[in-house]
Amino acid sequence: MKRVVENSNALNCIRLVFACLLFLALACPVSGKSPDVYININNPFLKKIPIAVPVFKGVSGNDSELAKCAEAADMLSRTLDFTSYFKLLDRGSFLFDPRKDDIVGAGINFQNWTTVGAELLITGGLLVQGDAVEAELRLFDSFKGQMLVGKKYKGPTADLLKIMRRFAGEVIYSITGERGIFDTQIAFVSTQTGPKEIFVCDFDGYDPKPVTRSGSISLSPAWSSDGQWLAFTSYARGKPELQIRQLKEKRGAVVAKEGVNISPAWFPGQFALAATLSFSGDSEIYLLTGNGNIIRRLTHNPGIDVSPSFSPDGKQMAFVSNRSGNPHIYIQELASGQVRRLTFQGRYNTQPAWSPKGDRIAYCGSDDGQFNIHVIGVKAADSVQLTRNAGNNESPSWSPDGNLIAFSSTRQGPSRIYVMNAYGTDQRMLLNLSGEQTSPRWSPPLFNQEKPLDF
Numbered sequence: 001m002k003r004v005v006e007n008s009n010a011l012n013c014i015r016l017v018f019a020c021l022l023f024l025a026l027a028c029p030v031s032g033k034s035p036d037v038y039i040n041i042n043n044p045f046l047k048k049i050p051i052a053v054p055v056f057k058g059v060s061g062n063d064s065e066l067a068k069c070a071e072a073a074d075m076l077s078r079t080l081d082f083t084s085y086f087k088l089l090d091r092g093s094f095l096f097d098p099r100k101d102d103i104v105g106a107g108i109n110f111q112n113w114t115t116v117g118a119e120l121l122i123t124g125g126l127l128v129q130g131d132a133v134e135a136e137l138r139l140f141d142s143f144k145g146q147m148l149v150g151k152k153y154k155g156p157t158a159d160l161l162k163i164m165r166r167f168a169g170e171v172i173y174s175i176t177g178e179r180g181i182f183d184t185q186i187a188f189v190s191t192q193t194g195p196k197e198i199f200v201c202d203f204d205g206y207d208p209k210p211v212t213r214s215g216s217i218s219l220s221p222a223w224s225s226d227g228q229w230l231a232f233t234s235y236a237r238g239k240p241e242l243q244i245r246q247l248k249e250k251r252g253a254v255v256a257k258e259g260v261n262i263s264p265a266w267f268p269g270q271f272a273l274a275a276t277l278s279f280s281g282d283s284e285i286y287l288l289t290g291n292g293n294i295i296r297r298l299t300h301n302p303g304i305d306v307s308p309s310f311s312p313d314g315k316q317m318a319f320v321s322n323r324s325g326n327p328h329i330y331i332q333e334l335a336s337g338q339v340r341r342l343t344f345q346g347r348y349n350t351q352p353a354w355s356p357k358g359d360r361i362a363y364c365g366s367d368d369g370q371f372n373i374h375v376i377g378v379k380a381a382d383s384v385q386l387t388r389n390a391g392n393n394e395s396p397s398w399s400p401d402g403n404l405i406a407f408s409s410t411r412q413g414p415s416r417i418y419v420m421n422a423y424g425t426d427q428r429m430l431l432n433l434s435g436e437q438t439s440p441r442w443s444p445p446l447f448n449q450e451k452p453l454d455f
Contacts, residue, residue: 048087049175050117052142053077055091055098056124056135065128068157069098072126072135075164079182082204083172083403084426089118105140105147113142120148122171133157137167139174148174161206181399183447186406187211187221187230188417191435198232203399203442205417205431211247218243220439222264222273227446229290231264231273242275244292253292259283265308274298274308274317285319298332301339309352309361311378318342318352318361329363331378342376345383349374353396353405355422362386362396362405373407375422386424397442398422406430406440 053076056069080086095112102108103123113121124137132154139149149170153163165182172180181203190199193210196217201208212218217235224230229252234243240262242255255261259278266273271290276283283304287295298317299305304327307320317332329343329352343349346367353362358378365374365385371392376383387393391410398405402422409418412429415436420427431437 046085049085049119050089051080051086051120051122052089052094052113052116052118053080053091053122054094054096056126057098057101057103059125059127059134061099065126066099068128068133068160069124069126072160072164073124075161076122076124076137076168079165079168079204080171083180084421085172085175086120089116103136103138105138105145108140108145110140110142110145118142120175128157131156131158133160133163135160135163135167139171178401178403179445181401181404181442181445183445184400185227185443185446186397186417186430187223187441187443188408188437189219189221189439190433190437192433192437193435198230199437200443201431208431208433211245220263221441222266223441223443224266224271224273224290225269225444227444229266229271231266231275233262233264242292244273244290253290255288255292263306263308265310268310268312268314270314274310276306276308285317298334299339300337307351309354311354312356312358316378318354320350320352329361329376342378342381343383344381346374351395353398354378355398356400356402360422362398364394364396373405373424384424386420387427390427393418395439397440399442400444404442406442408438408440 053073055073058065058069077088081088093116103125119142121140121142124135127134135153137151138147140147151167151170155163169180169182172178184203185200186203187198187200189196195215196219197213198211198218198221199208200211211230214234214236219233221230221232229244229246231242231244233240240260242261242264243252245252257277257279260276260283262276264273264275272287272295273290274285274287277286282302283306284297285299285305285308286297289295301321301323303321303323305319305321309318315334317334318329320327321330324341326347328341328349330339331342332339346365348366349363351364360375360377362373362375364371371394372385372387373393373396374383374385393407393409396405396407404419404421406417406419408415415438416432417430417437417440418427419430
């Protein structure tokens with residue numbers, strides 16, 4: 001449904017009518033019902049929404065509380081900016097005094113915000129008492145003067161970032177109809193401590209920390225569907241073995257069959273995973289239980305079959321095979337075993353990653369010795385190159401909402417982890433550690449939290 005603009009200013013009407021080509025609009029109810037969306041996130045030419053996030057209002061007004069108000073507003077701004085959906089407006093242009101002006105809809109002069117170009121407005125108030133904080137946050141449609149989301153949170157001040165991320169999730173849900181990525185992590189391989197070890201960080205690169213400390217080589221991290229398990233290849237005992245680890249309880253299993261045990265990928269919604277094993281003399285893909293026991297062999301072809309990636313419904317598996325000569329990506333119907341070749345363009349195509357929406361596969365391809373990220377339709381097989389002329393770009397991994405892709409790139413020298421949107425724009429470095437970082441893998445949503453209070 002097109003956005004109805006109720007603004008008498010002719011110039012604003014013209015500007016907003018043009019914006020309607022990109023934005024869908026209806027006010028989001030504060031209830032738990034699915035919202036009407038403001039933007040179509042599947043549009044590759046998406047225009048960023050101008051949004052204002054002024055410094056929050058301190059309830060008691062003491063200096064330490066006001067400092068937290070500024071800190072919280074900055075946290076929320078950075079979190080929203082990460083999505084690439086928004087244009088954060090400069091606070092220097094705001095006609096607003098956070099110490100005096102009202103943050104509730106009835107007391108807000110929305111014309112002050114439309115004048116500076118804000119289509120959306122976030123206001124907030126914080127009460128800090130010792131080590132505890134209470135936050136009231138609201139999202140408004142500036143042109144309609146209408147509240148889209150209102151939430152109240154309570155918690156320790158140490159959880160202020162967590163609170164801002166939770167509200168950012170509410171903002172994203174209200175304008176896109178999807179929950180976002182603010183409770184996810186990214187696993188990756190890093191040489192920060194010397195050898196290649198598995199690390200994890202928050203979705204935005206915050207708080208990186210090692211998972212393995214083997215002093216050897218660890219590769220190819222893969223998350224289980226519930227985010228509780230991580231599988232990876234380890235050379236801790238001198239040969240490639242598959243480790244399956246429960247992250248919180250520090251338990252798991254090891255697959256150490258003769259030959260290689262590599263490239264794990266979890267089956268959607270089940271405690272099972274695929275991996276390439278060569279104990280039979282040929283590198284084939286097998287389906288295993290989460291305890292490492294073989295369920296059945298999935299591929300049957302001379303040559304090398306590696307890098308499985310399942311469709312979201314678990315009915316198909318993409319993988320890499322050299323059965324046609326050079327490495328290319330194939331799709332296998334799991335029920336029938338029928339296999340078809342997906343990629344024909346380029347000489348070397350590897351590392352398939354099936355999108356959460358099921359319609360596309362990201363992969364690493366090369367035709368001239370340089371590796372780049374491509375996306376190809378599962379049915380139409382229409383390949384689009386997303387990176388170019390920027391070093392080697394490898395190991396694509398979709399965010400769980402399907403709107404972002406993490407990947408590794410050597411564009412600035414050593415390999416680093418980058419993020420871009422699903423259409424290749426807004427490419428930026430995720431984090432900058434010493435050593436090199438490769439093989440990012442995005443987790444599913446990880447944190448189950450209590451629902452905040454609605455206004």
